[in-house]
Amino acid sequence: MSESASAADKIKAVETYIASFADSNPQGIISIFADDATVEDPVGTPILTGRDSLRTFFSKAVKMGTRLKLLGPIRCADDYAAFPFAVELNLDGSDKRIEVIDLFKFNEQGKVIQMQAFWGPENMQDI
Numbered sequence: 001m002s003e004s005a006s007a008a009d010k011i012k013a014v015e016t017y018i019a020s021f022a023d024s025n026p027q028g029i030i031s032i033f034a035d036d037a038t039v040e041d042p043v044g045t046p047i048l049t050g051r052d053s054l055r056t057f058f059s060k061a062v063k064m065g066t067r068l069k070l071l072g073p074i075r076c077a078d079d080y081a082a083f084p085f086a087v088e089l090n091l092d093g094s095d096k097r098i099e100v101i102d103l104f105k106f107n108e109q110g111k112v113i114q115m116q117a118f119w120g121p122e123n124m125q126d127i
Helices: 007-022 026-030 051-063
Strands: 033-040 067-070 075-077 080-091 094-106 112-118 124-126
Touching (some): 007 026, 007 094, 026 051, 033 051
Antiparallel strands (some): 080 094, 094 124
16 A cells, blocks of 8 residues: 555545535635646546636636535545435536545545546436
């Protein structure tokens, strides 16, 4: 195992991520990411790289009223944290719920360097 952020640091980053959506705070979301971080949301779509791209992406999500809710414990292993959660948002005038599993990879400073979101159309439902 490499030197990595503590489990407590990883859990705090995930909690900050979730809480920042609840607070409509895109800067809080961005604060957990390293300057050169990548986001692939969902996996298989173009990868966003760097704070400017992430700021645009997460600002748009916050403006849509997106809310996140953990659906189970945060799991930490080596440089990673994985967590199941639900996204609730209004998409094209319809309230939706998407069940997602995110995988965060951390650097030694406890910043997220890679985020991958695992979900597809079968994980989206009307609410």
